[in-house]
């Protein structure tokens with residue numbers, strides 16, 4: 001099948017993201033310890049582990065919210081350790097957050113148009129005041145395409161606040177997509193979703209990976225979603241790399257089972 005041949009070729013490419021011996025300390029606490037792993041381009045890669053394993057800190061290190069105490073983060077083959085979030089976003093590394101970060105009073109379309117400023121080359125102010133007609137039209141087109149990808153085209157003129165939770169999360173993804181990402185970091189994309197919303201969001205994630213040249217990395221506690229969506233999964237425990245593999249390998253690995261059972265109270 002041509003699709004799988006293409007995917008095998010893509011997976012053999014140089015990694016889009018690589019962590020080399022990354023450590024992050026907060027005072028006396030080591031949240032991430034000597035962590036190394038890499039993410040293949042155009043893949044859907046999961047990062048899992050029990051509560052407090054260091055997943056969120058790792059996302060923050062990759063997306064520029066924290067600097068590593070030591071070690072290196074390479075994105076597209078370049079050392080970006082310590083680069084600010086805005087610089088990384090300009091290079092196409094975009095993180096979405098667990099909580100909704102929409103302009104609730106803006107329309108669905110305007111939320112995405114604001115997200116277009118990187119790709120359309122306009123400032124935030126000109127974005128919302130609509131001063132430059134050419135840029136405005138380009139942003140409008142791009143925003144509508146992003147909405148269509150997430151089945152939100154029919155809701156373009158509704159206020160964001162009127163959308164149910166699942167649609168708001170999809171809108172958050174459309175905003176991220178409008179910024180022309182190369183790598184999207186999804187922070188618990190299925191939190192608070194019912195099974196139908198989760199199923200639709202999984203389809204959306206697969207679709208943007210398949211239709212755009214985008215790599216997806218996600219932190220998620222919903223194991224069914226992680227197993228159904230990711231091609232590779234890295235497992236952390238106590239701030240350290242524990243194991244990596246396919247969903248099948250991870251699900252049957254005794255070290256993973258022990259890591260979760262060992263903290264049965266807080267395992268997802």
Ligand SMILES: Nc1ncnc2c1ncn2[C@@H]1O[C@H](COP(=O)(O)OP(=O)(O)OP(=O)(O)O)[C@@H](O)[C@H]1O
Nearest residue numbers: 026029030031049050051052053054055056057058
């Ligand atoms: N800013 C901070 N200051 C001090 N300690 C922190 C900070 N951020 C995280 N930690 C600590 O680092 C460790 C790893 O936390 P982190 O949030 O990265 O884990 P996690 O795997 O994302 O957990 P969860 O699944 O509960 O979100 C925890 O012990 C946490 O208390």
